[in-house]
Amino acid sequence: MIDPIALFLLLLSASTPILFAALGELVVERAGVLNLGVEGMMIMGALSGFATAHYSGNAFLGFAAAALAGALVALPFAILTQFLMSNQVASGLALTLFGLGLAALFGKPVEGVKAPTMAAGPLGLNWIVWLGLAMVPAIWWFLNRSRAGLILRGVGENHDAAHALGYDVRQVRLAAIAFGGAMAGVGGAFISIATVLQWTEGMTAGAGWIALAIVVFSNWTAPGVLAGAWLFGGVTVLQLRLQAAGVRVPVQLLSMAPYLATIIVLVAISARQKFSRRAGGAAPGSLGQDFHALR
């Protein structure tokens, strides 16, 4: 039948884009910023990464370009929310709509071309998959053990207190937003360079939104993000397997599975956070709130 190890390796690949995007968003939200533009940053990463990889012939260069593009496209969001005091929800939505449009506009020339092949890493898995897995303990360590991570959490938990103690709330948040953009960019590029192997309009298909849901699911922890990404990867792999096996359910309904799974998981975890006192209160205290310091 199906080899469980092969299936697990597939799951690792399928979960990688979400893992990157969600880890990035985790850091952003831990700094107190809600960036709903993950989808827009991912699609820009997918396009710039793919185009760079195609024209340079070097896939790794593509991922570097994707990280840069993700961080750059997050810049307007950062300016709007940190300097112009715009609503974070609306600005994040604008980033998603803008990113999707921009990618569609500039993506025409690379439609139909192929991605360069990548040398596989250990176990035949893409190096980026390994990088993603390595990011989980790295981000955990950063958040829970490093001085910079402590300051970042302080800023996200109570920006007035952090300001009163002399920390530059804005600077911390700008850095976090840029990092989140870079991570989302790499996640998007993994879809175009390593999974689909070509560029198509709207190819991220809601992965950015699923990443946002996974951050909630994770209860704002790095290991939780990994669990969420694997859960999502598992559902995706299973769904593709069922399609391939010719199950008598329409393809369109099977392909709903990742979205429905996301809703179910979101509801389950929200209910836990709502009804269980111990699990609650994990969301950063200043998440999504505007910060305006009077000087």
Place this chain on the structure above:
Amino acid sequence: MIDAAVFQAKGIGKSYPGVRANDGVSFTVAPGEIHALLGENGAGKSTLVKMIYGLVRPDDGEMVLNGQPHHPADPRAARAAGVAMVFQHFSLFDALTVAENIALGMENPPPRRELSDRIAQVSQDFGLPLNPARRVVTLSAGERQRVEIIRCLLQNPRLLIMDEPTSVLTPQEAELLFATLRKLADQGTAILYISHKLEEIRTHCDRATILRGGRVVDSCDPREHSARTLAAMMVGGEMRPIDRSGRQAGDVLLQVRALSQPAPTAEGTALKSVALTLRAGEILGIGGVAGNGQDELLAALSGEIRSAPGTILLEGADLSRHGPEARRSAGLLAAPEDRLGHAAVPDFSLTDNTLLTAGARKGLVRKGMIDRAAARAFAEAVIRAFDVRTPGPGTAAKALSGGNLQKFVIGREVMQAPRVLVVNQPTWGVDAGAAAAVRQSLLDLARSGAGVIVISQDLDELLELSDRFCALNEGRLSAPRPTDGLTLDQIGLMLGGAHGMEVAHL
């Protein structure tokens, strides 16, 4: 050592648009001195200490710390120079542990293990027990203050600034705090103590600098003056005594029976079998340290939280399951503590803010339709009757000063002629003139035959207003006692004593 001042301010000035917050402020703090900075709300005390702590930069004048010019670019520079500050609000991180909170307040914190040891050491030295691994969200108000104090002590400050530290403490806890401060002062630390509580300044401070309207009006030894003289210096004139006459208890208006309610949020307090009876013409005072269920009790009475049937009765009618609008129609009104964002919508005009509570009783809303002219007229009536200083009813609530908005909020409820009015912290953060007006209006309301419940953390206010007093402690309400003849010490014990603090032993 005696002659060298730790800190000196020379002609400090600071302006905000439309306000001169500080003007030519000069004073000196000597080593080992507990120096009070005394003034009303809005006198410029917090602007001044923010400048010393590097949060705000002065427009003119200069500061000297330990003989060196002191002009910190940010709080970290101030800390490096030897200034530490215990804030009244927002300086702790709820979700973080005690150790993490302390590390964030230090420039170069030692590694985790070592930091925990040092916290344990300092808390033992000063009799302030604290577990470094606990998350701050689980701590009481007094324990939170200990975190702040230890955060400061670990840096061996030359100048320690305390911003209204006793507002969250019982009288016994305040005594312990002063014991700690005195010990620190004896070791040579200078302490700048901000407050408007005259009695504690008279008992514990060596020197007082009094601020009014951003200027220094006097500098004296507070032990040589009466509270009345200090008050006169602070306010700039004699206060009109309050008129408590002409009231007598009538029939029972409000009955609360066995009211129990789980905590609405993780940080909230559960109400445990609260019972009280309120008569017409009576003012019932409810004291307690912040966070002991005050907000929850108000919410349960206003209808924001519904309770079990039979727990809240107004003139015999069971209102327990009714929402705020139905309770208002029946005559049970409330004014919460937080003016901006709870009792009023900051962005809305005063006219619109009348619609928040007065829609039914004043006929401002009929069958869902808003009568804007009537709302405006009512807003104007409140402004006139309560002397609210504002350009007009079209002004946004957030543009009013704290005292004026509080007069508006209380006026909005009082002018609806309630049967029972419940207020929480009616004069918190309000200047003396407005506070007196608000208190008088509550007495007048009671004289007209209504029942009033005043929830407050200001014991002087409760003793001045109420006929009977009860204490709220961890969600439980004590049995009421007549206010006449009640001493501060007795009240302190009713409030839960010292909440497990130890006396500093050295």
Place this chain on the structure above:
Amino acid sequence: MIRLVPRSDTPALLQVATPVMAVLATMIAGGILFAIMGYDPVAAIKTIFWDPLFGLAASYSRPQLLVKAAPLILIASGLAVGFRAGIWNIGAEGQYIIGAITGAAVALAAYPAPEMWIFPAMVIAGAAGGWAWGMIPALLRNWFGASEILVSLMLVYVAQRIAAWMAFGPMRNPEGFGMPGSRNLQQYPAASNPELIAGTGAHWGVVAAAAAVLATWFLMSRHIRGFHIRAAGTAPRAARFAGVRPETLVAFCLGLSGALAGMAGLFEVAGPAGQITDKVGVGYGFTAIIVAFLGRLHPVGILLAGLLLALTYIGGELAQLTMNLPAATVQVFQGMLLFFLLGFDLLTRYRIARRVTA
């Protein structure tokens, strides 16, 4: 250095001026973008914003303005009510698709009956479908605290797949020679949503959009519920104190915006689109978010903003035909517009003052 000072009151002029400034800034930034891409910026801007109204093909494109504006305005009117309350329905696209499907289902079930009740029943079914789809995130938020933003958005992808399934499966036209897509409702008189006045483009959806503008204006400025919605959006605790139950507001706002979006979907599928296909959703639900913000969440503003964004759609198509400009240009334009709008919004909330240097 400059400094931001919060305003206590916003001058009425600025409320109107900032969206206009955002539109101008978008035109300038868009022109720069066109120049970089190698197009004549002036010609491109003129083709998008001027020619559809006054150019050579204006007689064809002018009626299109109402056709495209109607669903935008209808959806945005509902969304704006929720946004005012801080309730973020960003899944209007999904509610639009479901409304189109449930509305069309009535017609397909009744086919070929000629009765008069069919079209009204379709409108009700479309509204009910959108309402139900909007109530899913509402109930999940009220019962479990799940974010309505994420749930409503996820449901867009689910709705798209339901539409595809319908087009390939249950709703496929039995006389369609196996092609995906339902019967064309334009060819079924009792169920079609025709142009009411020849040459204007006005169909029943336009009437409904006008009614929605009036009704939401009335709700938000004259009715106590609108007052409560505004209060909840800016000071939720004050709204609770006034007696508003947050759960009621969530259900009301998501239900209302869902119903209006569903109705918009029905009018589209019974009129301009004609049939259920896997591409029923054309992004009106997302563009309507921009319309709502551009209109400053005010019904009259939304009316104007809806017309303007409809213009960019038509102008974009025209530029595609005459200048070979990529179709995605419009999307970029709309995204930029929202960015600029949010940026200029600063001026309504803060005054810019020179910092007094120490």
